[in-house]
Amino acid sequence: xxxxxxxxxxxxxxxxxHFIAVTVTVDDTDIPANAEGKKxxxxxxxxxxxxxxxxxxxxxxxxxxxxxxEAEGVLLYDVDVTHGPKEAAMVIHGFxxxxxxxxxxxxxxxEALKQITFLR
Numbered sequence: 001x002x003x004x005x006x007x008x009x010x011x012x013x014x015x016x017x018h019f020i021a022v023t024v025t026v027d028d029t030d031i032p033a034n035a036e037g038k039k040x041x042x043x044x045x046x047x048x049x050x051x052x053x054x055x056x057x058x059x060x061x062x063x064x065x066x067x068x069x070e071a072e073g074v075l076l077y078d079v080d081v082t083h084g085p086k087e088a089a090m091v092i093h094g095f096x097x098x099x100x101x102x103x104x105x106x107x108x109x110x111e112a113l114k115q116i117t118f119l120r
Contacts, residue, residue: 014096046061046071069111
């Protein structure tokens, strides 16, 4: 049974017709549940961890001093991992609207994401 979802998804792209995304699996480890009991990884989360080298590797948040250099892309849409890891689209090339991200990109993540430009 698939629950219907209505409305427009959050748009993180500055130029929605100019981007490249790949399919990844988002890890559900260490994702806290919200007030409704859902574990949601928000659109605009910077992720990575080796999935571009090995597609079996699940992506995790990589936006801090320790993990920023492992950044590989930005989640295009919210991902619900309440019931386990889930497939999602990860932007690897494009222009991302900084005002739409859940948090500012760390310097090391910006440096690692050579094909992504962050704009206001």
